[in-house]
Amino acid sequence: MKWSDVFTSSVGRKLVMGLTGLFLITFLVVHAGVNACIWANDGGDMFNKAAHFMGAMIVIRVVEIGLFAGIFIHIIQGYVLEFSNRSKRSVGYDKQLGNRGSKWYSRSMGLLGTILLLFFILHWYHFWIPSRFTGVEQTQVNGVEMHNMFALMQITFSELWVVIVYVVACFSLFWHLLHGFQSAFRTLGVSNNRYIQPIKTIGFVYALIVSLAFAMMPVSLYMGWAH
Amino acid sequence: MEHYLMNLTLKVWRQANSNAKGKFETFKVKDISSEMSFLEMIDVLNEQMIREGHDPIAFDHDCREGICGMCSMYIDGRPHGPWHANTVCQLHMRAYKDGDTIVIEPWRANAFPVIKDLMVDRSAFDRIIQAGGYVSVNTGSPVDANATPIQKDNADAAFAAAACIGCGACVAACKNSSAMLFVSAKVSHLALLPQGNPERKSRVTNMIAQMDKEGFGSCTNTGACEAVCPKEIKMSNIARLNNEYLVAGLTIDK
Numbered sequence: 001m002k003w004s005d006v007f008t009s010s011v012g013r014k015l016v017m018g019l020t021g022l023f024l025i026t027f028l029v030v031h032a033g034v035n036a037c038i039w040a041n042d043g044g045d046m047f048n049k050a051a052h053f054m055g056a057m058i059v060i061r062v063v064e065i066g067l068f069a070g071i072f073i074h075i076i077q078g079y080v081l082e083f084s085n086r087s088k089r090s091v092g093y094d095k096q097l098g099n100r101g102s103k104w105y106s107r108s109m110g111l112l113g114t115i116l117l118l119f120f121i122l123h124w125y126h127f128w129i130p131s132r133f134t135g136v137e138q139t140q141v142n143g144v145e146m147h148n149m150f151a152l153m154q155i156t157f158s159e160l161w162v163v164i165v166y167v168v169a170c171f172s173l174f175w176h177l178l179h180g181f182q183s184a185f186r187t188l189g190v191s192n193n194r195y196i197q198p199i200k201t202i203g204f205v206y207a208l209i210v211s212l213a214f215a216m217m218p219v220s221l222y223m224g225w226a227h
Numbered sequence: 228m229e230h231y232l233m234n235l236t237l238k239v240w241r242q243a244n245s246n247a248k249g250k251f252e253t254f255k256v257k258d259i260s261s262e263m264s265f266l267e268m269i270d271v272l273n274e275q276m277i278r279e280g281h282d283p284i285a286f287d288h289d290c291r292e293g294i295c296g297m298c299s300m301y302i303d304g305r306p307h308g309p310w311h312a313n314t315v316c317q318l319h320m321r322a323y324k325d326g327d328t329i330v331i332e333p334w335r336a337n338a339f340p341v342i343k344d345l346m347v348d349r350s351a352f353d354r355i356i357q358a359g360g361y362v363s364v365n366t367g368s369p370v371d372a373n374a375t376p377i378q379k380d381n382a383d384a385a386f387a388a389a390a391c392i393g394c395g396a397c398v399a400a401c402k403n404s405s406a407m408l409f410v411s412a413k414v415s416h417l418a419l420l421p422q423g424n425p426e427r428k429s430r431v432t433n434m435i436a437q438m439d440k441e442g443f444g445s446c447t448n449t450g451a452c453e454a455v456c457p458k459e460i461k462m463s464n465i466a467r468l469n470n471e472y473l474v475a476g477l478t479i480d481k
């Protein structure tokens with residue numbers, strides 16, 4: 001067996017999806033953790049410091065490259081799988097099995113993922129591109145010059161439609177994670193029944209907390225709960 | 228349960244051969260007994276059609292006792308019909324009532340081309356088995372049955388996996404037309420036993436390679452297969468297959 005086969009066979013492609021998925025799942029914890037600093041209610045100082053710290057660390061910059069690689073591999077591989085799987089049944093059924101066999105969200109990972117991708121493009125435009133390239137207004141925290149990301153968040157989330165789009169994306173994120181979390185472990189070969197149930201439970205709690213936390217960020221800023 | 232008779236409308240997929248374009252045809256059957264099996268009901272219809280000079284409906288069946296895996300009908304949107312853990316041949320007409328309309332389709336997957344009407348070609352499964360779903364043994368007198376000790380739990384799990392009858396309902400139900408439940412049952416059956424150990428790495432890699440070649444989709448763990456499998460093959464077998472594949476992929480010699 002060639003090395004390439006290990007990652008390009010049907011099982012291998014799923015392995016890639018699972019591994020990149022778990023990597024992104026880990027990233028989301030860090031991302032949510034840093035962002036949660038907005039609720040310190042200190043005018044965004046704590047959040048700005050955290051964001052500055054992340055942006056200034058060389059390790060984080062390297063990991064960022066890995067992160068983008070992970071996201072793009074996950075997206076491309078996801079679409080490759082989705083379209084190749086769809087092509088395996090040219091003549092469809094008159095009557096569908098539907099929800100009798102599987103959960104709707106487990107069958108809709110491509111759709112949920114596409115919603116997330118569209119959201120990411122907007123999200124990068126809102127925050128990542130300004131912070132890296134086009135510039136963000138500066139502020140001083142304890143005498144250190146840094147980007148005022150908090151102010152950028154306040155401006156961005158002063159528009160209702162943006163808040164709505166972000167909340168919708170968080171819904172998609174929840175369902176995507178609910179299936180993806182446990183599916184990734186199965187794909188990596190966790191077959192022991194003693195693990196599957198706890199993994200499902202942890203996956204549910206994880207998906208709920210992460211997507212709820214992210215959804216509450218734009219809402220908090222719009223409502224002025226975080227200031 | 229009380230015996231009763233019923234009249235039914237059947238909407239059946241008809242297709243002359245694998246190249247022809249198929250379509251649904253509607254039939255009426257009268258005085259069907261609630262004691263009949265589903266296939267007997269089709270037999271009644273077919274006899275009626277033969278008497279009237281029509282081409283009867285082609286469908287696969289053999290044992291009619293739920294053990295061979297030949298019968299294959301997608302009934303009202305579910306492989307093998309409405310009953311849980313059941314084959315079509317073991318589906319009985321007491322599942323229906325007078326006046327019902329039943330839609331019958333063949334398994335749909337490009338890897339299972341329609342031969343005629345409700346009959347599909349499942350030889351892809353045979354080729355997957357040939358690629359590695361066996362153990363090589365020397366000829367000669369059989370080994371004593373108790374010569375190799377096997378842990379009871381493993382023996383039970385292997386036996387449960389071996390119950391797969393290769394019907395293909397898992398492929399029919401899967402949105403990806405994936406054969407993973409079938410292949411995982413066959414891989415698990417042997418991976419759990421010491422007899423399967425010597426060939427375990429080549430088995431899983433060869434079977435997956437053949438599965439891909441046959442044009443089945445890849446598994447996305449939706450669970451539709453498990454829900455319709457007449458032999459209740461568990462999805463945990465798929466995870467075991469993934470594990471076997473990962474280990475083999477990383478450690479195999481050539």
Ligand code: SF4
Pocket residue numbers: 390391392393394395396397398408409412455456457458459460
């Ligand atoms: S796994 Fe179940 S549904 Fe699939 S072929 Fe075997 S018995 Fe049939």
Ligand code: FES
Pocket residue numbers: 287288289290291292293294295296297298314315316317
């Ligand atoms: S005819 Fe043998 S299992 Fe149904």
